[in-house]
Amino acid sequence: MTHLDPAYERALAAFPDHPEWHELGVERARELEAELFSRSTDGDVVTTERTVDRPGGEGAVPVRVYRPPGLDEPAPALVFAHGGGFVLGTLDSADDLARRLAANTGSVVVSVDYRLAPEHPCPAGMDDVTAVIEWTVESADALGVDAAQVGVAGSSAGANLATMAARRVDVPLSVAVLFYPMLDPTLGTPSHEEHADAPLLTRADLDWFWRLYRDDGAIPVDDPLLSPLPDVGGEPSSLADSPSTVVVTAGCDPLRDDGARYADALAAARVAVDHRHYPGAPHGFLSLADAVPAAADAWDDLAAAVLARR
Template structure:
């Protein structure tokens, strides 16, 4: 088992001492997340809130646009899906990550407030993210973005939705940026056992999230809407058209092998993939960049992996 880097260990110890997500239940977990993580971050990245109509639905998906200052038009764009195990997460709780992603990559970031399980199990969230990708391309002139440079990004469960949207959208996606993706509903990787009691995310949490996303287990684990990972219902042929992909993984994360296996699958399918691995880091470590120098360095690595796409 990889040991947690001491700097990350100290940062985790300073976080509020809270029960595991699965022990709280949906409503209490959402309330806790809003208390601990919500609130806009400082910075000069401009924001604008919009709503994207859902096909065949009277409702709409809220999105928040982040544009770094002095960004030329048309600019590259990244449609971003937050983490939270398909159950948690809001535009506010993802604000810091979306701002830093925009500033680091020099892109307009379109953060998606997709529908959550258990009220909206698979494939509702996937449909929302896919629709926003298509809307961003179709609305490129209005948004001041380059329709040929619209990519996807996501964190944890959101990285799953981003990867799937890149494969399913009726629009070209030029890059996928996946932070510690949550991809295997069978929890088949060795890291799920090695780091079952890891900080910030446990195996029991992941099992709970997957069960809710799978409509209380009614959706079989090999349903192709659940994951792009071949062993979890996808297949090499489904990955042949994947865009160039950056996969960020953490060594002390039960989801470590989800990302590693997906990177290998993309390579086997002939895709272009770059894996950035941080052995002593926990799940979600990119959110600790203000307190842990290694996390800030990882963002600099990301800037090199996702250069300006002009």
């Protein structure tokens, strides 16, 4: 088993003690997530709040658009879906990740406040991310972005939504950037067992998140809307149409094998893929860049990988 880097241990020790997510219940877990990952206002990235209409008159999706200063127009863009197990997360709690993603990759980032389970199980969140991808392409001129360089990005469960939404749009996407993606509802890989009690995210948390996203278990684990993994429910033939992809995985993360298997599947389908693995890092480690130099270095690696894939 890979052991946690001491630098990450020290950073995580600064977090207040709290029960695991699944022990809190939905309401308290959302409150705690907001407390732990409050919005950052650091940096020069300019933000604007927008809304995107859902098809069929089903209301609007709030989005926050991030633009680094001095970015030439038209600029590359990334539609970003936050993490939180499909159950937690807001634009504010994902603000730091979205800002860093914009600044480090020289992109306009469109962060999506998609609908959450259990109130809105699969495929509601995926539908929202799909609508925002299409809106970003259609609104490219107004946003100052290049419609031919619109990609997707996501963290954890958001990486799942970004990946699945990318398969549903009719426009070609330039790149997919996936941070420690949450892709396997069966929880059947070695990393789910090896790191069942990992910091920030446990196997029991994942079981709870997936059950809520699956409409309290009513949606079977092999439903093709849940995962792109060919051996879970995804269609292998559809992988060949995936955009060039960057996958980030952490060694001390129950989701380690989710991302590794997806990277391998993409490579087998002859999709350009760059798998960046960080052995001593925990789930969510990119959010610790202010405290851990290795996480800041990983952002530099990530930026280089994204630029190379465009």
